[in-house]
Amino acid sequence: MPRNDNKMKNSQLYKGSLNTIIMKLLEENGKMYGYEITQKVKAITLGELQITEGALYPALHKLEAEGLLDVEVEKVDNRLRKYYKLTESGTKETLNRLAELEDFIRNMQSLVNPKLEF
């Protein structure tokens, strides 16, 4: 199926999952900084999915305000770098959200591609 990359990165379908994507990455990698997250997503999806900067930081700040993320700052090269990591409640919430997302994917799959033999 031909895919339009430009459209994909702005797709509404992904917007709803952005928080879950961020939390999943933090769960796997411990602490990460903003730019690292954008690069990681790009690398994993082979460039097909690009998190826009204008969406990433608001999502991170919101998760932080909700108490799901904690921040750390380190001096790297000649500048300060802000790292994000999951809090205890953030780790629990990640599991919930992943389960929810997996359910969603499964349901979508059966709706889009119904297996008639069932």
Add this chain to the structure above:
Amino acid sequence: MKLTPAQIDQLYTFTKQHYVEYYDLQTELVDHLANAIELEWESNPTLSFETLLNKEFKKFGVFGFMDVVEEKQKAMNKKYNNWVWNHFKAFFKLPKIIGTLLSVLLLFHMMKSITISHEVASLLTLIILISLWAGLIRMNKKRIKTAKEEGKKWLLKDIIYGYSSMAGMSYLPFQIVLHFENHPNQIMLFFMSLFIVSMLIVEYIILFEIPSKAQEYLEKTYPEYKVSNQ
């Protein structure tokens, strides 16, 4: 190729020029832009710093950093409101609830014994609101002074010291006072007492409790607060 300290300063200036006035957000965006520029340089070492900066800035969309700034403000206000709420809840748990209940009952009995309870309640509400405003204005003046001395602005610090809570805080109590009945029955009187005591508690939290813990809260929210003030 790594960015020089002068270029990092240039990035700070760039964020300021694009309406990011808070240091915490500036720092995060500066690191982001710096990372992006450094990575680009690996594949295009001939491109200039300015060209790459503009290219990266465009990725933030037509509104530039505005969305990020706006959302950050919302997130921080939410954080602050959560603190107020958590402090408030503590007044309705042991041991503080004893004092809270005694104050409510005392006010209730006082209002029960007078005929102008409605007027007294309105007056008390007004006094609390005016003193809250006065306290916020005083804190705000102090904040502006220290911000000038420090040369850096912190969003959450501005919120704690009276920047954004004013407008939202005053509308609701006025509406509630307008709905106080002229000849309240006992239940109504009890709720009026509870409301006045609650307002007093909120005022105390905003003007004293949270500011007294500001350092702790700020350091927790902004690890760079400590680093950059060293």
